[in-house]
Amino acid sequence: MPTIVALLFALLVMHLALNVHVTRLVLASGFYEPNQKRVQLAIVWLLPIVGLILVWVFLRFERPRAHVEYDHGDDDVPESVFAEKSSGENSMNEASLPEVAGHD
Template sequence: MTLFDILVGAAIAAVLAFQVYVTVRVFRSRVYEPKQKVWQAQLVWLLPIIGAGLVFTILQEEDRAHRDASSHLRS
């Protein structure tokens, strides 16, 4: 096994781990309806890297908006 093989294997493992992480976050999200969660998960897995990155970005923005709204309610 060469260094290249190890690096490729590590890159593939990292992409898969990221996609699993994003998929779990989608299904734990309270923002989406069940059907929307399925669509988001399909996007993650049918467009590797790009789909996961897009969904991750959307989840981050929604988390930030939720935190901002919650902080205004506490004031």
């Protein structure tokens, strides 16, 4: 019997910790208006497990995703790779390209 009580107590503590975590996420979210936040907090605390999962899923999908922008600059490539030959021609010219069959 004591192990069941300890297990139920651990589940209750875990549930409360998750509720607090999701509550903090909702309050910190800049995506929702105050009335929406109140409704979501009511759902979290009044619907024991289902409310917690629903609000957490909404937060995950409606939160703006981080957009990674890549710098397409040539900062890490040595200039000599892009430097033209001293005669002003590129390293690839028409004479060095293979002919394609059927091409005029």
